[in-house]
Amino acid sequence: MTTMKIVPCVSLMLILVQLGCGGPGERDSWLTDDPVELETIDPQGQEVTFWYQHSRERETELLALIGEFNRTNPHGIRVRGEYAGGYNDIYNKMVVAIQSGTVPDLLVAYQNQARAYYQAEGIVDLSPYMESERWGLTQEELDDFYPAFLQQDRYGDAQICFPPNRSLEVLYYNKDWLAEMGFEGPPSTWQEFATMCRAARDNPFSKSPRPSRSLGFMLDIDASRIASMVFGRAGDLYCPEEQRYTLDTEEMRTTLRLMLELMREGAVEIVGDDHGDQAEFSVGQVLFTLRSSSGLPFYRSAVEQDGVGFRWNVTNPPYSGDQPVVNVYGASLAVGRTNPSRQLAAWIFLKWFTQPEQQARWVTASNYFPVRKSTAVKLDELFERSPQYRSAYQLLQYGKSEPAAAGYQQVRRLIQNSVVAILDGENMDRVLRQLEERANRTLLDELY
Amino acid sequence: MTNRITETLTAWIFLAPALLVLTTFGLFPIGYAVFVSMHQWRIRKGIFIGLEHYQRALGDPQALVWLAFGCLFLWLTVRYRARIRQVLSGSPIGLVVYLLLLTGSLWIVFAKGLTVMVETGDHRLYNGLRVTAFYAIGTIPVQLTVAMLLAYLLFMSLWGKGAFRLLLFLPYVTPVIASAVVFRAIFSPHPASMANRIRALLGLAPSRWLYESTSVVGLLLESLGWSQYPSWIDAAFPSLALVSIIMYNIWVYIGYATVILLAGLSAIPKQYYEAAEIDGANSWQVFRNVTLPLVSPTLFFLSMVAVIGTFKAFNHIYIMRTPGARESVDVISIAIFDLIFEYHNAGYASAIAFILFAVITFLTLMQNRLLGRRVFYG
Amino acid sequence: MAKGVRQHRIRTFVVYGGLISWVLVSCFPFVWMILASLMTRGETLRRVLLPANIQWGNYVRAWQDAGFGLYFQNSMIIALLQVTGTLVFSLLAAYSLARIEFRGRGVIFACILATLMIPDSVTMVPNFLTISWLHRNTPMTWLNNWPALTIPFMGNAFSIFLLRQFLRGLPGELWEAARIDGATHFRFLFQIVLPLCRAPLLTVGMFTFIGAWNALAWPLLVTNRPDWRPISVGLQKFVTEAGAEIHLQMAGAVIATAPVLLAYFLIQREFTEGISMSGLKG
Incomplete structure (x- = not known):
């Protein structure tokens, strides 16, 4: 066991080796933000990978919704939902994905995690997509969102993630x-x-x-x-x-x-x-x-x-x-920085997912709260089944975030x-x- | 000569597969982490900052120099104690000088070194080291003593040795995720939890166990009616939450230590005992002069494994950690995890990991030098 | 004579009293786990001690909810691959470190031990980067496949260390005799040492099996789909963000623990023997 002496020498050696060879690439090429005209991008046939933490009943309903999107969307976009572990596991996977250039198209993220991803250029600002004439939200749709929910997911001038539901x-x-x-x-x-x-x-x-x-x-x-x-x-x-x-x-x-x-x-x-x-x-x-x-x-x-x-x-x-x-509060969805067509495809799914019809199905299964006010009219069945949910729903107007x-x-x-x-x-x-x-x-x- | 070359070649061929994997997935990440620790590094690499993370964690670099100097001085004093006393031979002055040097170097280590470093350095690092030290000190001696006792009982038993060995070992082979969750429920503060039911049987009020950040000594003093005890007591002893985790750790590893010690006991030749009996030694003397020296290599091995194990312990502490325990169970590996996952600061976490690396290496070396020498290899 | 008998009785009492009480302590949590897994949810909420009616159905529900079927199979394959690889690699390396004299042996051994001293949370990220580099630059599919799940663990410092301890304890005469017969190290290792190594190899195999069976963070990192995910991922699905279902969680834990305990019961004699031998020589 006297050989243990060598350990410090070896570590020193390793330090030198590392200093000599330097780390991985400084800034990967896929990060460059060419000013692409959003309106001209074609999301046709894109594959979208979606990392989430939901399990059991919530996962079942989410996958059913994804299946419906895949069947019905006019662009032939295919979303693939993947259970990626708990919130910490998703963070872990995202950290390595950013460093190896393999980020998913869509992922669940808490606001502070999204901020870290955004600073590391792993996710994109969604405001251009929201404002786009062809792909974005109309003023009417935008007003339908609870403003506080969207506000929670902003960082500076950027919309770094987007609320799918709240609690x-x-x-x-x-x-x-x-x-x-x-x-x-x-x-x-x-x-x-x-x-x-x-x-x-x-x-x-x-x-x-x-x-x-x-x-x-x-x-x-x-x-x-x-x-x-x-x-x-x-x-x-x-x-x-x-x-x-x-x-x-x-x-x-x-x-x-x-x-x-x-x-x-x-x-x-x-x-x-x-x-x-x-x-x-x-x-x-x-x-x-x-x-x-x-x-x-x-x-x-x-x-x-x-x-x-x-x-x-x-x-x-x-x-x-x-x-x-x-x-x-509640975790949101962020769009990974992949390429313009895939990013757009992810946004199209996100927009579809927050539309009142889908929101109603999602919150009925998950007992989360919808992010758009007009969802309420479609929730009669849930209100009927769960008077407690109705009571809580009436409190949404008093929402304030941390x-x-x-x-x-x-x-x-x-x-x-x-x-x-x-x-x-x-x-x-x-x-x-x-x-x-x-x-x-x-x-x-x-x-x- | 050719023989020598073939030997070396064979050795390398045999080593190649394991070494390839170990270099790629064991050593490379260590080197990479050194590289990370010298940069601002959240998710992506930032600017190079050299040793700034280390300085930030350890505190005043001047104090670090003092610490190193004090340690060197201490080592020299102890190493050459015979020489020092010889030079001033005969007179008691030698002893006085030696004691003065000793206290002097200790003063430098603590007053000029450690105290200043703790004050100026990162609280999480030093709290982590303190908790890790409690954890190791609370675990290893108790574990070895109880295991020695059990091994001795097993050694004396005439039947059922195999069955006992089998059952004692169960906790060790159980997946940590399963057993730690069970212990979390057992040590819950609820009055109907297992640990509190046992307390109730003894006529005691329920305790908060994993939620208790007060030190065990503090709790003892409180139960004796002295609730205004000085505050340093809570800093100087482990919390009840940590002690609960220590109990889990002992529960898991005792079977392992017992079985190894049993083998050590069984390997002692019978003649030694017979000779001792002829000399009329009582059982304590036999234990002290025959058994203990002869199992000392085994004990030494176990303590080495335990030091590395306790300093790196993570999974079960992570599962059993509660908000009520505050920082009293945050060992270094927990602090590192938090830095990566909550503070998103991989660079700084890597620096702390290397400080841990240095501490483990230092302790293992010390253990080798101090204890290794006392081990009796027959 | 009478005194001798009494002393003997006292001794028996102390020995078995001590052993049995510790066995109770070490088995108690298992009893708790099994009892909780057989309760209704109501009973766990009321914190009763014993289930009124045994609920075997919990196991069926846990099995289905967690989708244990596929995960079980995956874990088996991963564990077996990992055990085989680790045993071959570690035995060769340990033999070389224990029985062959060559320059640099000490340095290599120290390097191997150094890998034990860094927490996993720090090495996980660089290891993933390496794997994804290999995935892109070698013909083998690493990610979402068995190589990423098994190969990084095949060089295991602790396994090498344990086997080296054992091999160092073998009498030198064996090798001398074999050498006179003109045996190479390779032949010596496979014909003479290997049969002697049964117990330590099973021990190391058992440790590797446990490690593979319990891994969670790394498998989640290198897989994106259930096809290669291990059983602990299934167990994790019971840890929901909003409600406690202790009975199902415990049933899941029993299911996930059972194979490890079964493997241990099958080889326990060799296992304890192998473990015993590791601590004898410094």
Whole structure:
């Protein structure tokens, strides 16, 4: 084992070798953006590869839609859908694809990932396609989109990705339990929310299998949950005018103070298993949960088939401003930088996919929310089947999105750590001050 | 002479296939990562920045020089301790000088080197190193002690050796994705989780396990009624979340260590024990003077494998990591993963990976020098 | 005499008490996993300890939902190819490192060990770039095909290390005798060493099999279609973004674990024997 001595020498040698030979090509030829006249491009017969993360029921419906597009589109475009793993796997695949020049035509991307791809010239700006006379959207169509959704996917002057669907962060509540305790409906203010949480702690739900455990709310440690609660107090995490994070605010403080207080009183707990709050909600051990509306089908089957069975619904988180504010988010679709004909073909599919007919089918199967307002008229069946979906749908108008600033992914992690620190009993002033300072540092120095 | 040439030629022919693959997929990526670490590199290559990433991660370069100097000084002092004391022979001055040199070099290492580096360097790197150190220190000695005990019991058993060996080994061959998910559920903070049911049996309140970022010592002090303990205690001991992960790690690897140690025990010739018995040694003396020295090569081998293993551990920590644990379970390999996938910064992540590489190499070398010498090869 | 018997009894008690308690600890998570896989979803939500009625149907559903059929077959082929390749390559390399004296042996061994010290997340990207270069510039189809999934793992430092440890322990007289008979290294390796290597080879084979069976990130990177994807991809489909289905997830985990455990039961004697021999010489 004395041979281990050589390891450092070898690594040094490798460094030198690498320095000598240099890396892969500086800028690949396929990247050059010739000013092509969009109107003259022919997308006839192009193959489009589409990487997504959906599995099981959602995948089945997506593939059915793709099949229909392939049969009916007038250009003979063929889309091939490919399951590419989870969001991280897709990022991973895209990173290597950009470096080896083999990007897919269409892929699912979060806004921060899309920004990274765009900066690395792996995806294209969609605004020329949207504005194109021949291929683009009419003013009428454009107005049909919820403006906030399109806005979320912009970066500077570029439309770096395009929304296929969205989700809302909603408050799930147990209607029967509320009625048992003599409340008429869900809380509209934070004060009411706290009262109901305390009441739930003292009055276990009649159908609960374990009455010794009775909670008002379970807090999932995630920046989106915190954002929702801050939004509900008319606050924000980011100030676009000053281009800085605002995390050490009164809204943040009252949010955390309330959580801390309710936790100490035993009315609130932190979620400790994957979807543990959903599980406890379905057996009547927790009154409220705050989660994405995309969980609706899971809540429905959990409560109505596998849980203890009760009436339930969703609503906006409590609010203290003039009207509710609901956090809206969701991954989008980006078009890979391939060649003009393929890019156009991908856009044609994207445009087709967001048309109301297709949107209606997609959201019916996935329980996501459509991105175009006119889809609503085609959703009667879904509304009928899922009154909860209808309730959530009515909240779309109150949508507000989390910061689209650079490096928000890092900031999310920072927020989560700080929230846990405060709930663990650390000094709130100090932790929040540090949080804001660090978050703003990521703006200056996005690289680290 | 021809013989020599044929020998060498045969050796290279035999090595060729494995070496070809290893160079392409093992060494080349290391070299490539060095190249990446010297550039601004998010998804594509940016400008060349030399050692800037390293400096950013490690902190003040001056402190690094001090650290290296202190280590060199320390090494010289220890290496030539006999000489130093000989020069000033007889008088106690030799000892005093030696101790002074020792404290002096340690002071340089810590006060001028490490402390400044930690202050000026990247928090994630140093937190990662700290957590990794807890992880290794918490795992390896316990694992080896329990494995030694089990191996001894197996060695003494008369029947069922094969069956026990079979069952002890099960955790090691189970896919990590499956077993880590199970442990995540077992160590959940829910009052009805397995770990909390066991606590309830002992009459204890439920614990937060994988969600607990407070150190185990801190929790102990709290349970003894001292909730205002000094804050350095949480920094100096592993969190309960990390300890839960350590327990998983021990669970997985104990069978492996036991079986290897059992083989080591079985290889000890009977005469040694008989001779010890004739000398009237009690069982502890037999263990201390016969068994332990004779299995020391095996223990050494196991500790080497464990050091490399714990420093690179990733999959199960990634699965068992929770937001509640904050940074208390973020070992270096987790920090590297975050840098690549959340911060989109491959250049910086590669630099950190090389610092890890250097640390593992250094530790393996040290282990070889310090422990390797004590190993008794019969 | 009576005292001797009592001492013997105490000893038996301590030995078996200790062993049995650790066996309980090491088997407990399996019991938990199997129990959870046999519950209804309602039972997992209520966190009961035992299923009221055993739900074998979970296995059928998990099998169908994850599309395990194809993945199973893929994983088998990938694992077997990888095991064969690794064994041949590693045995040759280990023999050369252990039994032949030549210049540079130490450096090569150190280089091989160096590959163990870098986290996989860092090497994944450059390895993909290499594969895609090979895909474009050699006649073989690498991506979406077995070469990308198996060849990069055929040179495995740990396998070489384990086999080298074993080969170094072989008595030198064997080679001396063979040399007098005029045997080459090649003949010596295949006629004399190979039959002796059964246990260590099975051990290394088992490790490779486990590694191949569990791989997830790399196979996803180098394949775009299900035709060559392994079983862990199927398992991942139960990790949805919106709901917990522990019973199906555990049924899937049992299905994915079963072949590894089966392989282990079949060769466990040689496996433990092979493992035992690796740690004896420094």
